[in-house]
Amino acid sequence: MSVDAVSVPIGRDVGVWRRFPNRVYTFCLIEVQKLRHDRTELLTRAVQPVLWLLIYGETFNRIHAIPVPDGQSYLEFLTPGIIAQSGLFVAIFYGIQIIWERDAGVLTKLLVTPTPRSALILGKSFAAGIRAMAQVVVVLVLAAIIGVNLSGNPLNIIGSFAVVLLGAAFFSCLSMTVAGVVLKRDRLMGIGQMITMPLFFASNALYPVTIMPGWLQVVSKINPLSYEVDALRGMLTGLSTAHVGLDFAVLIGWVIVGVVASSSLVSRLAR
């Protein structure tokens, strides 16, 4: 056998436009395979949204303490907020995985494959989206069981999954950016804990922005979670004040910012 015939790699460049979707697909596929091997995480992560809907939601539904727009029930108003929240909780700790991969030496191997840093990050952020979407299925099923009136229109449901994907992609980029700065798992855990609740409470997930004090309304206007919830309300509950188009645009903008920020830091993890 000639030496030359075997020393040319099989894989060849597919061009920049196919490489990105290929890599994103690959990382999503890996995430699905991992989920299939270990389903317990899906169940344990389902506990928290269940508590929010069944205990907090049912209670506040009865006491009518929060003024809800469009004559919706509070549960109707709350469910999109809880969907967004469960996606947020999955994504905000996703950077732990990249630190784990760094510690395990897998990240260095990924970085010497012909994968641009930005494609690696985009792939991982969409993989976080896959995990978040699996969580959303759980919340949607639960909401249907307790009789929350949500849109059954397939387009609205597909749109909702897309919004959850974008939201999780951004928050996982935020997490991976922090990971690239702190480089340590426990520090990332701490920072994750620190920013999750402010992101959640300074958003429209639990109550309408109109009842917030002025300064909090400003924070909520910047908070990507508010746009995610707004889009979900527009599509799932037909909220009349929702700006679904704007929400998508803002989320896509945030995802681009997040991918640029964390891909510029990911090489730090490989040193």
Place this chain on the structure above:
Amino acid sequence: MTVPSGPSNSPSPSSESPASESPASEAPASSSGFRVALEVRGLRHRFGDFVAVDGIDLSINRGEVFGLLGPNGAGKTTTIRVVNTLLPLEEGTVEVLGRDVRRQPMAVRRLLGYVPQQLSIEAALSGRENVSWFARLFDVPRAERRERVDDALAAMGLAEAANRMAGTYSGGMIRRLELAQALVNRPSLLVLDEPTVGLDPVARDGVWQRVEELRQATGMTVLLTTHYMEEADALCDRVALMHLGRVRAEGTPRALKDELGPGSTLEDVFRRHTGGSLEGDDKGGLRAIRTTRRTAGRVG
């Protein structure tokens, strides 16, 4: 040689694409072209004030198994990490089959298979999924993927364990799984950093045997680092002895030993050229390596 030239030949805005479009058409391998697989000239790399690699030259021919031999802290791993684009090239030139690591890092990565020192697989995936993952990351065409993945697993003796979770593998199996991951793309240059460190003797023999079979079957070019002289003796066509960031001696193990007279070992050769022991002062193995690695990480 059949390398299909599909849509990849169309011009693309990516700066790295001209070189990485079709390795075959670029490398006139069959003619006088690239007889040299790896060319390193004047490579110098610092971590802060610490000079890890202090101006080394290496030239590795195609089909050769080349060993960088030296104690922990000699600069072997730093050299390898510049070659495989993990560390930026600060000073000197490094070319893999004529591709410059500074200007065409993506084209270089496409030619390389890399197994790091640390045992590193995705424990939550099966062996086959681990290999298939890397086949996708190297753009192995879908039509061939399944076959290539199976071939790589079989070549490393993992066909039967392929569907088991990688987390259940022994150390030697994990290392062979990593070799399968690195080989699934049939790289032009296989880079192994301390391939048998931390493995028990049986597992070590297993890895050696696979590497030996591989080079006999394919004539693949291999660059490996080691601080085990038996490993260098058993596997390498040529070795370079590194000490404190410099290459102190280079040649075939036979020639280096013959210089010292009959009955000499590579250990003797090393002592002669450096005044120190090959195993280094620390008998440390993994812990010592990890410490230097962390320090390097903080400084860099």
